[in-house]
Amino acid sequence: MQAETTSFWEWQQRFSNEEACLQAIIKLRWPEGFCCPQCQHKKGWLLQTRHVFECADCHHHTSITANTLFHNTKLPLVKWFWCLYWLSSDKGSISALRLTKLIGVSWVTAQRMLRKLRIAMGDQNSLYKLRGTIELDDAFIGGKQAGKRGRGAEGKTAILVACEHNDGKPGFVAMKAVTRVNKDNVRTFAQESIEPGQTLNTDALHALRVLTEEHHHIAKVTPSELVDEWLPWVHIVISNFKSYLLGTYHGVSGLYVQEYLDEFCYRLNRRFWEEQIPNRLLRVCVEHKPVFLKPVVSL
Numbered sequence: 001m002q003a004e005t006t007s008f009w010e011w012q013q014r015f016s017n018e019e020a021c022l023q024a025i026i027k028l029r030w031p032e033g034f035c036c037p038q039c040q041h042k043k044g045w046l047l048q049t050r051h052v053f054e055c056a057d058c059h060h061h062t063s064i065t066a067n068t069l070f071h072n073t074k075l076p077l078v079k080w081f082w083c084l085y086w087l088s089s090d091k092g093s094i095s096a097l098r099l100t101k102l103i104g105v106s107w108v109t110a111q112r113m114l115r116k117l118r119i120a121m122g123d124q125n126s127l128y129k130l131r132g133t134i135e136l137d138d139a140f141i142g143g144k145q146a147g148k149r150g151r152g153a154e155g156k157t158a159i160l161v162a163c164e165h166n167d168g169k170p171g172f173v174a175m176k177a178v179t180r181v182n183k184d185n186v187r188t189f190a191q192e193s194i195e196p197g198q199t200l201n202t203d204a205l206h207a208l209r210v211l212t213e214e215h216h217h218i219a220k221v222t223p224s225e226l227v228d229e230w231l232p233w234v235h236i237v238i239s240n241f242k243s244y245l246l247g248t249y250h251g252v253s254g255l256y257v258q259e260y261l262d263e264f265c266y267r268l269n270r271r272f273w274e275e276q277i278p279n280r281l282l283r284v285c286v287e288h289k290p291v292f293l294k295p296v297v298s299l
Contacts, residue, residue: 003283005275011085021077022051025064028286036060069120071290075113079103081282083113088281089274091267093248115259116291117281122262124284125269129195130172135234136162136190136202136211138181141242141257157254159261160189161241163234165201170233172269175241175261177254183210190214201231237268 006014015021026034026046034044034053041057052061065071070080082103086094094102099110142156158181164171174193178185187210194200196214204221211217222230241264245252252260270277 003273003276003279006278007275008085008089011081011278015078015081018077019048021081022048022064024081024282025068025070025077025286028283029064029068034062037062067290069116069285069288069291075105075109079105080113083110084117084281084285085278087114087117087263088267088277091271092244093263093267095248112293115256115293117285118259118263119291120284120288121266121281122259123288125174125262125265126192128172128269130162130164130174130193131195131198132171133165133199133201134162134194135165135231136160136200136208137231137234137238138205139238139242141177141245141252142254157257159238159257160186161234161238162189162193162200163237165233170236173237173265175237175265177257177261181205182207186210187213203227203231240268 015024033042035042036044036053036055036058038060039055039058041055043056044053044062045056046053047061050061051064053064054061065073065077070077073080083094083099086099086102094114096107096110096114099105099114100107103110105113137160139159139161140156141159158178160176160178160181162174164173174189176189176193178189186207190200190211191214194215197216199216199218200211202208202211202217202219204219208217208219220230228235241261244264245260249260266281267277270280273280
């Protein structure tokens with residue numbers, strides 16, 4: 001799906017007011033013109049003050065933002081559009097605290113906006129599966145804890161990471177937070193993220209043997225000093241993810257790790273179309289079903 005390329009300056013100019021944002025959503029929802037969802041009539045009037053279309057035939061009112069990610073929002077759309085740009089365009093992302101200062105909302109509101117966008121990113125990620133030669137490994141996310149390090153460490157969140165290895169270059173990536181690195185979670189991750197019949201390179205962790213069920217699995221017992229030669233790209237992805245978390249958020253709660261993984265993967269997998277990402281995400285938001293969140297927990 002190709003999209004228009006837009007710089008930050010162009011985005012500011014294009015979406016500087018509410019009407020411009022409304023028109024962008026209208027164009028994405030009804031590219032061939034308004035169609036009433038009630039009676040399918042193709043003519044209506046835009047009631048600007050209420051952000052709704054009134055059908056010329058049955059007079060049914062259709063909210064422009066209804067059944068989108070912006071469903072029932074009380075915030076100006078300009079704030080949503082700018083939040084969307086900052087989240088999608090910078091590989092360092094943006095924290096809720098920083099967003100509160102930039103668009104003038106509370107921390108809770110900023111956090112809810114970012115969470116909804118990350119959920120939309122994750123749903124879009126789930127539409128694609130990895131192919132070819134793939135490196136797969138596990139890692140642990142969390143602050144420094146006393147006691148055991150690595151596998152089995154307390155207070156950390158386990159993640160599974162798969163990265164395509166295409167002619168010596170990294171391809172697309174999939175990442176998932178799991179309660180434990182065991183056979184059931186590895187099997188589910190592979191079924192959700194990888195096309196059957198691919199070649200998977202891993203270390204010799206026992207839980208990864210389940211990958212032989214649907215894939216050509218190559219497991220190697222690798223000394224720590226040589227592991228980056230056997231699984232080079234997946235380890236770079238893990239390292240970059242940890243740097244992104246520490247650099248922008250200074251650590252995260254295990255409750256939200258999957259949402260941060262979804263955001264990271266969304267940008268990383270579209271890095272070759274970097275200037276298109278904001279417009280791609282805007283389309284995703286318009287096509288996405290409403291997201292209803294439980295009350296957030298302060299991190």
